[in-house]
Amino acid sequence: MKIISIKVSILAALLFSGNLLPTDLIAQRERGIDRPDMVIFLSDDHTWRDSSVYGSPDIETPNMARLAKAGMTFHKAYVASPSCAPSRAALLTGLYPANNGAEPNHSRPRADIKKLPAYLHELGYEVASFGKVGHYKQTAEYGFDVARHFNYHEDIAIPKALDWLKARDSKKPLCLFVGTNWPHVPWPEDIGKIDPAKLKIPPNHVRNPTTRKWRARYTAAIHKMDRELGEVYDLAREKLGDDTFFLHTSDHGAQWPFGKWNLYDDGIRTPMIVSWPSHIKRGVRSDAMVSWIDILPTLVEVAGGKKPKHIDGYSFLPVLLEQTKTHRDVIFTTHSGDGNNNVYPIRAATTPDGWKYIRNLHPEFRFTSHVTKNHGDNGYWQSWVNKAQTAPEAKRKVKRYQQRPAEELYFVTDDPYEQNNLVADPAQAERLAGLRKKVETWMKQTNDPQEVFGTAKRIAQSGKVNIIIVFIDDMGWSDLSCFGGKRVETQNIDRLAAEGIKFTNFYVNSPICSPSRTALTTGQYPQRWKIGSYLARRKLNRERGMAQWLDPKAPVLARELRHAGYATGHFGKWHMGGQRDVGNAPLIAEYGFDRSLTNFEGLGPRILPLKDAYDGKPPKKHDLGSADLGKGPIIWKDRSVITAEFVKEAVKFIDHAQVTEQPFFLNLWPDDVHGPWFPPEVLRDTTDGSKRELYYAVLKAMDQQLAFLFDRVRNDEKLKNNTLILIASDNGHEDGAGSSDPLRGSKTWLYEGGVRSPLIVWGPGIIESDASGTINDESIFCSLDLNRSLYALTGTELPKGEILDGENLVDTLLGKIKKSRKAPIFWRRPPDRPGSKEEDNPDLAVREGKWKFLINYDGRDPQLYDLDADISESNNLAAKNPEIVERLKKSIWKWNAELPVDAGDPAFQKKRK
Numbered sequence: 051m052k053i054i055s056i057k058v059s060i061l062a063a064l065l066f067s068g069n070l071l072p073t074d075l076i077a078q079r080e081r082g083i084d085r086p087d088m089v090i091f092l093s094d095d096h097t098w099r100d101s102s103v104y105g106s107p108d109i110e111t112p113n114m115a116r117l118a119k120a121g122m123t124f125h126k127a128y129v130a131s132p133s134c135a136p137s138r139a140a141l142l143t144g145l146y147p148a149n150n151g152a153e154p155n156h157s158r159p160r161a162d163i164k165k166l167p168a169y170l171h172e173l174g175y176e177v178a179s180f181g182k183v184g185h186y187k188q189t190a191e192y193g194f195d196v197a198r199h200f201n202y203h204e205d206i207a208i209p210k211a212l213d214w215l216k217a218r219d220s221k222k223p224l225c226l227f228v229g230t231n232w233p234h235v236p237w238p239e240d241i242g243k244i245d246p247a248k249l250k251i252p253p254n255h256v257r258n259p260t261t262r263k264w265r266a267r268y269t270a271a272i273h274k275m276d277r278e279l280g281e282v283y284d285l286a287r288e289k290l291g292d293d294t295f296f297l298h299t300s301d302h303g304a305q306w307p308f309g310k311w312n313l314y315d316d317g318i319r320t321p322m323i324v325s326w327p328s329h330i331k332r333g334v335r336s337d338a339m340v341s342w343i344d345i346l347p348t349l350v351e352v353a354g355g356k357k358p359k360h361i362d363g364y365s366f367l368p369v370l371l372e373q374t375k376t377h378r379d380v381i382f383t384t385h386s387g388d389g390n391n392n393v394y395p396i397r398a399a400t401t402p403d404g405w406k407y408i409r410n411l412h413p414e415f416r417f418t419s420h421v422t423k424n425h426g427d428n429g430y431w432q433s434w435v436n437k438a439q440t441a442p443e444a445k446r447k448v449k450r451y452q453q454r455p456a457e458e459l460y461f462v463t464d465d466p467y468e469q470n471n472l473v474a475d476p477a478q479a480e481r482l483a484g485l486r487k488k489v490e491t492w493m494k495q496t497n498d499p500q501e502v503f504g505t506a507k508r509i510a511q512s513g514k515v516n517i518i519i520v521f522i523d524d525m526g527w528s529d530l531s532c533f534g535g536k537r538v539e540t541q542n543i544d545r546l547a548a549e550g551i552k553f554t555n556f557y558v559n560s561p562i563c564s565p566s567r568t569a570l571t572t573g574q575y576p577q578r579w580k581i582g583s584y585l586a587r588r589k590l591n592r593e594r595g596m597a598q599w600l601d602p603k604a605p606v607l608a609r610e611l612r613h614a615g616y617a618t619g620h621f622g623k624w625h626m627g628g629q630r631d632v633g634n635a636p637l638i639a640e641y642g643f644d645r646s647l648t649n650f651e652g653l654g655p656r657i658l659p660l661k662d663a664y665d666g667k668p669p670k671k672h673d674l675g676s677a678d679l680g681k682g683p684i685i686w687k688d689r690s691v692i693t694a695e696f697v698k699e700a701v702k703f704i705d706h707a708q709v710t711e712q713p714f715f716l717n718l719w720p721d722d723v724h725g726p727w728f729p730p731e732v733l734r735d736t737t738d739g740s741k742r743e744l745y746y747a748v749l750k751a752m753d754q755q756l757a758f759l760f761d762r763v764r765n766d767e768k769l770k771n772n773t774l775i776l777i778a779s780d781n782g783h784e785d786g787a788g789s790s791d792p793l794r795g796s797k798t799w800l801y802e803g804g805v806r807s808p809l810i811v812w813g814p815g816i817i818e819s820d821a822s823g824t825i826n827d828e829s830i831f832c833s834l835d836l837n838r839s840l841y842a843l844t845g846t847e848l849p850k851g852e853i854l855d856g857e858n859l860v861d862t863l864l865g866k867i868k869k870s871r872k873a874p875i876f877w878r879r880p881p882d883r884p885g886s887k888e889e890d891n892p893d894l895a896v897r898e899g900k901w902k903f904l905i906n907y908d909g910r911d912p913q914l915y916d917l918d919a920d921i922s923e924s925n926n927l928a929a930k931n932p933e934i935v936e937r938l939k940k941s942i943w944k945w946n947a948e949l950p951v952d953a954g955d956p957a958f959q960k961k962r963k
Contacts (some may be wrong), residue, residue, distance in 0.1 A: 060842045084222040085173065085354050086326065087290040087367030089297070090345075091282050092227065093275045094134070094182055094234040096300035097309055098127075098319045099466075100272060108250050110585035113280030116325060121325030122334040122370060128381045128400065129342045132302040132310055133388055135185035135313040137342060141301075142166045142184065144346035144361035147384055154503035155388035158188055164358075165227075166346050167193040173353045175903060176222040180214065181207030181229035194227070199310055203231045206276045211284050224290065225349065230278045232254045233271030235305050235420075235427040238683070240275075241266040244751045249336045252316075254308050254467045256444045260433035268304060268592050295326045295352055297345070305428065307451045311385060311419050313398035313408050314468045318383045326352075330370050338369045338377040339402050362496075377400070382492045386503050392419040393506040394454075397498070399489050407485035413456045415506040415710075416615060422452070423644070426683075439707040447708060452710060453509060459485070472951040476661045510615025514713035515816060515843055516704075516773040517611075518763070520756065521717065523563065523623055523724040524797055525808075526783030527790040529749060535789070537746045540753040542760055543777060543810065550775075551865050552813030557832040557897070558781055561797055561804030562880045564625045566833065567719075571626065572604045573837035573854035575876070577949040579604055583880035585651070587630040594881045595952035599627020599635035605849035607837050609642025614846045617707040619645040621696040622719030624652025634680035645706075646750040649692065649721060650676035651871065657696070659689035672726065690748075691730040693720040694755040699764050704769070713772075713844075718759060722752040725784060745787035771815030774843070776836065779807045792921040800895040801903055801923050805877060811863055821865020829862045830870040830897065839863050861929050874898040874938075876945045881954030896942045902930075903938040907955055912939070 087586065101111040104125075105120045128142035131147050139145075139159040143166070150159035159165075167177040171193075178196035181204070183189045189200040195566070199207035204548045211228045218224070246262035249269065255261055279298060285295050299322040303309035309316040322340065324330060343363035350358060351365045368374045376554035381400040387393040395411040421428045438445035459475075459482055460468040493500070503761055528534045532547040533554075559569035565576035576582065580597040591598050608618040620643045627635035629651040637654045638646035646654045650673045658676060660669035671677070677684060687695055700718050707714040715841045729747035731736070737743035763769045782804040783789060785796045795801030811817060838856030842846055843863070848854065861867045877895040885891035892904035892913065900918040905911065912935055914928040928935050951958045 073401075079151060085175070086293060086295045086352060087223055087286075088225040088295040088349060089224070089282065089290070090227045090285045090349075091279055091296070091298045092181075092183060092229040093279070093298070093300040094136075094229065094231050095302065095304045095310055095398065096272060096275060096321065097303040097306070098235055098300070098321045098701045099318050100268075100304065101315070101321055103323070104321060106250075108248060109272055111272065111276040113276045113283060114298065114321065116280070117283060117296065117323045117325055119128030119333050120327065121296070121323060121330045121332065122336055124322040124324075124336050124338065124340055126337055126339045126381075126402070127299065127320050127322035127341075128318050128339070128383060128473050129302045129320050130382075131384050132312055133269060133385065134182075134301055135188065136384075136386070137186050137301040138188075141342045141345055144343050144358060144363035146343060146362050146382070146496050147386075148493075148498040149362060153384070153386045153501070154186065155386075157503075158185075158191065165192045167195070169346070169350050169355060169358060170225050170353055173350070173355050173722050174222060174771075175225050175353060176220060177225045177227075178214070179227040179229070182209035182231055182234075183227040183229040183385040188720075189229075192621045200229070203234070203236075205231055207231070208281065212281060215285055215289050218289070223353070225353070226286070228282050230275050232275035232278065233268060233304060236425050237264070237267035237427075238274065239267065244269050244558060252306075252467060253401075254316075254447060254469065255306065256430075256434040256447055258430075258433055258437055260430045264428070268306075270341060293326065293328045295324075297324045298322070299342070299345075305421060307421055307434075307447070308467075311388060311392045311394075313383050313385055313396045315406070315462060315466065317385075318381075318398070318400075319858070324370060324371065331372065334372070336369055336375070337402070337686050338366065338375060339379075339381050339400070340366045340369070340377050341381055344377070360902055378402075378509075380488055382489070382858060384498070386501070388419070389505075391423060391506040393504040393863075395500060395502060397489050397493060397494070400462070401485070404461055405467065405481065405485065405673055406458075406460045406462050407482070408456045408460075409486070409489055410458070411455055412502065412506065413454055414508055416509045417452045417454060418507050423575070429683075432706070435706050435709050439705055448709060449711065457482070457486070462787065486827055500780055501851060505700065507612060508615040510713050511845075513772070514616070514845070515813075516707075516714050516716075516769065517840060518716045518718060518759070518773060518775045519570075519845070520775065520777040521567070521622075521719045522752070522777070522779045522785050523719070523721040524781060524788070525749070525779035526788030526796070527779070527793050527803065527806050527808055529723075529746075529783060529788045529790075530808055532810070534791075537789075538750040538753075540749065543758040544751050546760060546775060546777065546812040548823055549814060550810055551817060551821050551824075551863075553809040553811065553829060553831075554825060554827045555807050555830045555870075556778065556807055557830075557875055558778070558807050559805075559833050560877065560880070561781045561795075562883065563623075563724075563780055565880070567602075567624075567626055568600055570780075570837055571600070571606055571608070573607065573834055573841075573853075573856045574605065575834070575855050575949065577952070578792045579953070580950050581626070581955070582952045585625060585627060585629055585632070591632075593953060595950070595957055595958050596881075600641070601779040602636050602640050605852040605854065606641045607840060608715055608717075610841070610846050610849055611844060612642045612644065614844065616844070617645075617703070617710065617712040617714040618643045618716075619700065619703040619714065620717040620719070621645075621647045621703070622649070622693075622717065623721040623724075624648045624719070626652070628679065631679075632677050633681060637681060645698060645699075645703050650674050653681040654678065655682045655684075657685050657687050657692055659692055659728070660686055660719040661726060661728050662688050662690070662731075663728070664734060688728040689726075690751060691755075693722050693752050694758070697755055697759045700759055704762060707780050708769075714845075717757040718756075719780075720752055720756070722748045722870055723783075723788065725787070725789075741786050742822055745784075748790070752948035759819045774813040774816050777808070777810040777812075777835075778833075781805065781807070792922045798880055798891065799885075800877050800892050802902070802917070802921065810866075813864075816864060818865040824865065826862070826865075826868055828868045828870070829856070829859070830860065830899070831859050832871065832875045834875075835859045835871050836863075870899075874941060874945075875956065876942060878946065878949070878952075879954060884954070894942050896938055896945075898938060898941070901934060901938065903935065903942065905939060905942065907957075909939075914938075
């Protein structure tokens with residue numbers, strides 16, 4: 051332990067008498083007085099009021115209390131920005147985010163800017179860092195002599211810091227930064243003796259048992275932080291001496307609504323307690339307004355240095371020495387975004403007399419965050435949305451979090467949770483104008499670019515059409531009873547057909563799963579993205595010349611709709627990446643979906659099937675390796691109820707969208723009629739166990755399970771009149787299971803039975819009233835056009851820099867006209883499906899008007915059919931129409947040459963050799 055010299059004691063006496071100025075400290079140091087060791091303890095995501103030191107009645111922080119008793123507690127300390135990286139960059143540069151370049155989260159300050167360690171090095175200090183001080187790995191870039199254990203929740207950082215300090219043997223003065231990860235999420239599951247029922251729920255939160263459960267976990271995380279604070283505080287005094295300068299603060303508020311990422315006080319106001327026994331009186335409370343950008347110059351002056359030039363912060367050492375009771379006359383704060391979450395630029399000004407002005411630069415944006423998206427870390431949000439369906443007060447809070455006005459004005463002294471926006475109060479017009487001007491002047495002074503970082507989610511205009519796409523896996527063209535099926539009655543789908551439009555000349559763009567889904571998703575031929583057959587194991591994908599997953603750079607309808615303000619959900623089979631042994635594929639969320647639940651051919655939350663044949667034997671798992679991939683929570687369910695689970699989650703998603711006042715885009719993609727077929731026991735008992743009868747039993751069960759979704763829409767007048775439901779199949783039936791009569795072929799074949807799909811369009815308030823219950827046998831179009839038409843229907847901008855292969859046929863879809871696609875529809879067979887021993891599967895095909903042309907890569911076996919007269923493709927007219935054959939052959943060669951080759955093409959094998 052260091053011995054405090056007589057000179058220091060005299061110095062302390064002078065300080066407490068109020069006669070010593072900060073410049074005198076510098077002079078004393080120049081005459082040989084020791085520079086103090088300094089310890090800065092940073093907590094992560096701790097809302098200032100959630101501590102007994104700041105008045106919390108139920109969150110005890112005894113070590114913060116010990117520190118407060120030993121020094122000065124600031125009541126009005128603020129961070130510069132309420133997200134990790136910009137907040138910490140401001141601390142370590144003394145500059146506002148706009149001036150240091152670290153504006154959005156995860157960004158870095160400019161390399162040319164002098165950082166805090168460099169200032170202290172010039173004063174002879176060793177500067178060490180343990181834990182989260184900078185933003186994780188960025189910590190090492192700030193120039194610390196020691197920077198260790200800074201990775202995400204590397205919770206050994208505190209004990210390692212203690213071990214290092216115990217073992218340290220240096221005569222240099224020390225500035226030690228210790229950053230705990232607590233109470234940053236994930237919050238601990240073990241809450242100890244905390245009773246959730248006794249916790250106080252803030253008035254801007256929704257009160258329910260789920261909130262209490264998560265509040266208890268958050269409280270437990272604060273307790274962890276406080277214990278670590280105590281350990282560091284005690285060892286610092288033991289090792290460095292009682293007169294160590296010790297500062298504790300947090301980088302911003304907690305990950306609760308209206309906290310982190312917001313400029314409300316729960317986001318920007320921070321605990322700050324400073325102890326320095328020979329200079330700061332014990333148990334002092336200060337109302338001086340200080341900012342995190344002021345910490346750097348304060349530490350430099352405490353260390354005996356002069357105020358740094360060309361920074362935004364200035365030292366609050368005079369406040370610590372009680373030479374003044376004030377510091378700043380206004381606090382400015384800023385927020386930009388965190389990746390593609392909370393892309394919401396905000397600026398604010400707070401004054402000492404309790405007023406707060408907030409400027410939301412883009413009120414047309416919807417405020418989204420990890421709170422609304424990452425349900426693993428914030429399991430309460432969905433419970434808030436659920437309660438909002440029946441409780442107006444809960445709905446008001448949910449809406450207020452996600453929709454903001456252009457300006458907000460609060461008198462925080464009387465309204466600490468900032469609930470009463472006084473912008474429209476005439477009595478505050480002059481005050482509003484003054485604060486508005488202050489913010490504008492500050493933005494100019496800092497050269498604030500007002501840039502939008504990331505892609506925002508807009509608030510959609512009212513009245514936007516909701517979209518539901520039911521894309522059934524491996525269902526034949528004539529399996530539905532409304533399309534002539536005789537084996538089972540699909541009464542719920544039939545009812546939609548009777549009230550909507552049936553299209554009989556609709557096509558998918560591949561006769562097999564993955565490419566068919568890719569075309570509908572992207573609006574481009576799937577071969578552009580090297581997806582020509584079903585995605586399988588990594589080795590097999592390579593051998594067939596295919597991608598491992600759909601490139602996230604591809605244009606995706608859901609992503610563009612999400613940006614336009616839609617809630618987007620995918621429930622059901624995905625099969626565009628994340629299957630078999632391909633565990634590093636993107637999550638479905640990365641393609642623009644807010645919520646997803648899939649099966650064994652996608653990543654993210656999923657339901658995996660158990661095959662129960664009701665034969666007395668245990669059900670068998672059917673996951674094709676998915677359970678070993680991780681990447682999301684997994685639930686095992688009987689295969690016969692998988693679609694019911696998808697439907698249940700889809701209905702929850704619709705309820706959520708209604709509460710948050712968003713139009714929705716919903717994929718409901720069941721895979722029941724894809725083998726293996728396991729109908730419910732009651733339907734299985736009616737079969738003879740054959741492939742075909744099991745198939746139709748499953749089709750019947752699927753229709754019954756879809757009814758819950760259809761009824762949810764039909765029985766809500768608002769939804770019924772503003773929702774479009776589209777039902778189709780991704781390709782033809784599996785051979786020997788369903789039926790496409792009278793079409794030729796089945797799944798994997800380029801004949802009509804492989805690529806022609808039933809299409810039902812339902813929307814009583816959207817389609818032409820005269821078109822209800824009609825059949826359109828004339829319009830020829832495909833999934834590419836469906837994709838493109840939905841952009842037009844929803845008024846959504848097309849993806850920038852992309853050319854879609856589809857055409858806008860929205861008026862055809864809605865029954866206003868019977869226009870067809872102008873361009874031909876092309877197909878390439880799956881590279882691993884050359885046909886059978888009895889018959890070749892043509893390599894390429896095209897439909898133009900009434901003509902369907904098929905041919906092999908080498909020009910063999912040209913086939914031409916007049917589909918108007920020969921829907922069964924039984925009369926080859928190629929020899930009789932050489933001019934048509936030649937024209938279509940040229941168009942198909944040209945189309946195919948523009949696409950990457952795959953293993954079905956002989957050129958692929960030559961290229962590999």
